[in-house]
Amino acid sequence: MSPNIVLIGAGNLATQLGSALKKAGFRIVQVYSRTRKSAEELALKLGCESTDSLGELARGAEVYLFSVKDDILESLLTQRSDWDSEALYLHTAGSMPMDVFRDKVQRYGVWYPLQTFSKYRTVDFAEIPCFIEGSSPEVLRQIRQLAQVLSTQVYEIDSAKRKHLHLAAVFACNFTNHLYAVAAEILQKQQIPFSVMLPLIEETVRKVGQLSPVQAQTGPALRYDRNVMNMQLELIKEHSDLQEIYRLLSVGIYKKNNNNDGKY
């Protein structure tokens, strides 16, 4: 039988994970958020109760699933002293060690789905690599069973390694998305629609599915084409932060492809 779940947090990840769990047949009994409106909005979507008070947290659920900002997680755990000792406590954060739960609850672990979540964009959980960790072999088995209902890719990983995984994700997703935003702004000033950039962006990604990123690298910095690089720096001369990003990434590209100093 699918366990009853309480969701703690109502942000992007909680929204997507809650929806996927509900779709998979789990019963979400309650959503907690410090922001009443967020809790209500997600609870409405999931057809369950909501609360913005820790004291009103539903008792007797099998799983309490925390998807909140890292510093909030610690404070929530300490604000309450009578956590149910039978339940399973999970968080979904990349950089928070599993031990945040230690001495506060009995049975705990981590379920980290490696993906970028937005509130209004549904993702297919089946394709999301999930990284799990448990406070005991028995707990780990339970987490694995839970995660495998949603995803075909479930891997065990410890907290130390998960931190590096999260760091890599920040570079490969959050930072690349910001570079798309920079590109979009450059184009907007020239009245060129961002959509013309999509085939290039898509091919850049397809390449690293087949080649290593180092093999896939192209562009002026790889050739160290000073003419082009100086001219491009000139185009952004009024934006010193952007120039600095341009310089650092260009030097990084050149080094990584031309000698051992390129190793970070």
Added chain:
Amino acid sequence: MSPNIVLIGAGNLATQLGSALKKAGFRIVQVYSRTRKSAEELALKLGCESTDSLGELARGAEVYLFSVKDDILESLLTQRSDWDSEALYLHTAGSMPMDVFRDKVQRYGVWYPLQTFSKYRTVDFAEIPCFIEGSSPEVLRQIRQLAQVLSTQVYEIDSAKRKHLHLAAVFACNFTNHLYAVAAEILQKQQIPFSVMLPLIEETVRKVGQLSPVQAQTGPALRYDRNVMNMQLELIKEHSDLQEIYRLLSVGIYKKNNNNDGKY
């Protein structure tokens, strides 16, 4: 009837463009490269002559297509004084103005395919946005006809705007690919295969097909989650360049999403 074409350059772009032109029924008559081996290799692929001497360049072709490093283009054009006045001279460079041809040849223009090309990876030209410019309306028509044989997306753009387009492409493709390389190295040190990152990278791209990059942004820098950011900076403390990239991109993300100062 399809015109005869001489390819000047034998790099990634010349290789892919030459192959696509041949497949579309054009006759490539010769490949020139300063490097004999490169010229021979591409000529073998295209079933045509090769040369590493400008003096041996085939005469009487309808199109001379330059795909070489920007500084090479200028020097090639000045090294020879008897360019055929009937032919069409094209370059494929994002940041080189069309006027590089002025006073050297009569009929000239630009055919800039916005894509990342590697020698051993075939791309579908039909999907590549191509940006063209011509020295006269008649020349522009001829270039458009040529480009439209390969691509369904052909746009006219002047040299000034094309520079910005190229700059945007460097951010959206070359720099993002380098961030993939950084992520791959972080993972490699933890014995985690880069492939676990692919669903995340692919979703990051799918998102900007539907949302603006600013709307699609996620991650610690967006929330300005100092705990996570400081911990991640600590993980790369031995790599000051990488720390600086991390800081600049994080500040950029935060500013762009929280106030007007984020505009570059």
